[in-house]
Amino acid sequence: MTAPRLAAVACLVLLFSLLTSAIGVYDSRQGALTLEGNSLYSSSAVTLSATPADARSRLAERHESGRVFIDVADGGRVRLLTTIGTPSRPFPLHSGRQPTADDDEVALVGSAVPVLSRSVGSVYLDDGREYPVIGRLGLEADSLVADQVLLLDRQRSDAQAAVPMVVDSDGARRLFLDEMRRGTAMAVDPSTNRRTNVDFVSPILIVFGTSLALFGFAVTGALAGAGYRARAGVARLAGATRPRALLGGAVRLSLVLAPFVALGACTQVVATGDAVGPDLAAVLGAQIVLAVAGFTAAADRSHPLGNR
Secondary structure (H helix, E strand, C coil): CCHHHHHHHHHHHHHHHHHHHHHHHHHHHHHHHHHHHCCCCCCCCEEEEECHHHHHHHHHHCCCCEEEEEEEEHHHCEEEEEEECCCCCCCCEEEECCCCCCCCCEEEEECCCCCEEECCEEEEEECCEEEEEEEEECCCCCCCCCCCEEEECHHHHHCCCCEEEEEEECCHHHHCHHHHHHCCEEECCCHHHHCHHHHHHHHHHHHHHHHHHHHHHHHHHHHHHHHHHHHHHHHHHCCCCHHHHHHHHHHHHHHHHHHHHHHHHHHHHHHHCCCCCHHHHHHHHHHHHHHHHHHHHHHHCCCCCCCC
16 A cells, blocks of 8 residues: 555544544533433433332343432422433533442532532531532533532432332333323423424434444545555465455554544543443444455455456
8 A cells, every 4th residue: 555545544544533533522412411401311211100119120120221310309409319220321510420320328419509518528418418429510510400419328219108200211211111101100391302403403413423434434444445456466366365365454454443443432532521332332343344344345346366
């Protein structure tokens, strides 16, 4: 492969890696804004009357990650939170960390919520009990959830009888479909999530952008393969099998791709604060697979030497 072609391949890989990163950052921020606009509930949340233990067991039976919210004061301003597994949408936070299923007797609060200073940090006082603050709600300090409080208190949650609660998971509506048909459960009011850019434009933009980036990797691989075609043909004349003639070039292309793909992933992780999840890992893997597939097709296709 000539130096100009190699430079072109590197530039294209960088471009499409950054495009993938930009789409991921947009998706993460849009999801966070959606949670902010709907009292930290996603579009799949349902409200029903049940005990926290029953809600947790229903989610656990289906291996669903999610959250259970119970109002305890001020018309929903203060809520008990139970986290099951690792929910797909992290809370919007401008400082601190995300809650985990192992957290207990801690709090997430907005910037407008009064807290006390202690040697271990800020604490929220509720009913005479101090809850260490592990995170501040909202992408910015001045947000729609600035006055919200989430308390993670396993003992207090388990002491609740059958009460109205919100169960929020990707499959919540499917999980509680029977209750929704009977009218004992209903979808949470989407509130500001009714905006057109959230319901219609954003999903199309994300799908289109991701598809464009994946297609770009395939085209970039084909461009590299076209430059390798003559060399693969010579290797075939020398007695190499078709897979062996293409293997060296495919490996070298993968080594060129890996740093740029890793750069795009790191950029997204730093910008969003989220770890590399299964969706991002699948996209990163598909990028390399499509690039190598494009390379293989172009390096082996219709070359007189390669087909002998």
